[in-house]
Amino acid sequence: MAGTDESGTGGGGARLTFLGGVGTVTGSKYLLEAGGRRILVDCGLFQGFKQLRLRNWAPFPVPPASLDAVVLTHAHLDHSGALPLLTRAGFRGPILCTPATADLCGVLLPDSGFLQEKDADYANRHGFSKHHPALPLYTLAEAEASLERFAPVEFGREHAVAPGITLRFRPAGHILGAAIAELDLPDGTRFVASGDLGRLNSPTMPDPAPVRRADVLLVESTYGDRSHDPRDPEDMLAEVITRTAARGGTVLVPAFAVGRTQALLYHLHRLKAARRIPDLPIFLDSPMAQDATDLFRKHQGEHRLSAAETRAACGVARYVRDAAESKALAANAFPKVILSASGMATGGRVLHHLKVYAPDRRNTILFSGFQAGGTRGAQMVAGAESVKIHGAHIPVRAEVDNLSMLSAHADAAEILAWLRGFAHPPRQTYVVHGEPGAADALRHRIEEELGWPCRVPEHGEQVALG
Secondary structure (H helix, E strand, C coil): CCCCEEEECCCCCEEEEEEEECCCCCCCCEEEECCCCEEEECCCCCCHHHHHHHHHHHCEEECCCCCCCCEECCCCHHHHHHHHHHHHHHCCCEEEEEEEHHHHHHHHHHHHHHHHHHHHHHHHCCCCCCCCCCCCCCHHHHHHHHHHEECCCCCCCEEECCCCCCEEEEEECCCCEEEEEEEEECEEEEEEEECCCCCCCCCCCCCCCCCCCCEEEEEEECCCCCCCCCCHHHHHHHHHHHHHHHHCCCCCEECCCHHHHHHHHHHHHHHHHHCCCCCCCCCCCCCCHHHHHHHHHCCCCCCCHHHHHHHHHHHHCCCCHHHHHEEEEHHCCCCCCEEEECCCCCCHHHHHEEEEECCCCCCEEEEECCCCCCCCHHHHCCCCCCEEECCCCEECCCCCEECCHHCCCCCCHHHHHCCCCCCCCCCCCECCCCCCCHHHHHHHEEEEEHCCCCCCCCHHHHHHCC
């Protein structure tokens, strides 16, 4: 990282270094240096292609002990999942986030550490890893230790991160607790990071809050090159479930534990109540997703569902807690719907279900949103005839579909609508958190339609903010 020393900015102007979340939708990490302080905005895991995942094992590009604080926009692992690595390596500052994000990370991070250990143990017992022994990226205990650094900040409250640096969180929609981060710097610069922006008119989450001013803006571009499918997700869900049940099959839904699972439960409840789908049993086989669903009750005022709708959505599925029950579920051939993490089929219990259900033509594998390049989900949606799971190639004969309209990310038009809420153009806008084509497409639209100065940064690039 050229031009950076261990003492921060050394009194010079503010600067920003892109340590992740550029050229990809994963690994979000942005180092902000101002007034002699270092603040890391997000600390996510890289996922997908092997060359990206290998970055998770590399030493952190700046000494973690030199960071004054982490500002966390939301709980998804591509934004929070590397926090245990950071604290293990010596970070001792606060992790600032909304209360709901802190609660969700209390579920996601320990689960991530647990799965890391389980996957390493499984690889060692079955001998399919190239590493001897296979090691977890971090452990359950290390994930739990990182939770001690969390310091929740309510939406809208001004919080002094360091002398001359003030933070405010505004609702981003997307998932429970997701925030747009505004940071006012000592030289008067207002730095805004969009985090992941939610959909407009979502049935479960509020619209992203309008922001009037930013001097420097980071905006996500996950769907920067496309529009969401306008079809009603309940119509498509009803068609897929009815069609699969008619041939005696099971619908397996690899579901993101936070956000997507709760939206799916809401839609499944409505379909069952209206008798638009057969009366099949619905199983939620993800302890993490179950805990996240329970948090919807705790943070009732931060989403659009009424208390009655929340209770009904949470009650539509049977919870599968222990591993033995999960294995028994996979062994039972009766038609059913199974929701299981992870949403891109990168790990978790869904892998064991895929080994059972993917080879059978009667079944359907139904994804529910964006599939990052290099993930099993992306391979299957693209038509792969087999996928590699636990060292074996598993044939994919089941029907594969994707409820892309259920994405929790704003599409290109919705991102542009949010940007039009600014009173004045930022001095500079950086398009991040997108595959290269999506990021560049959004850059082009921002330049052409809004007339703003706009760039897609490179991984590791450092820029001055003054």
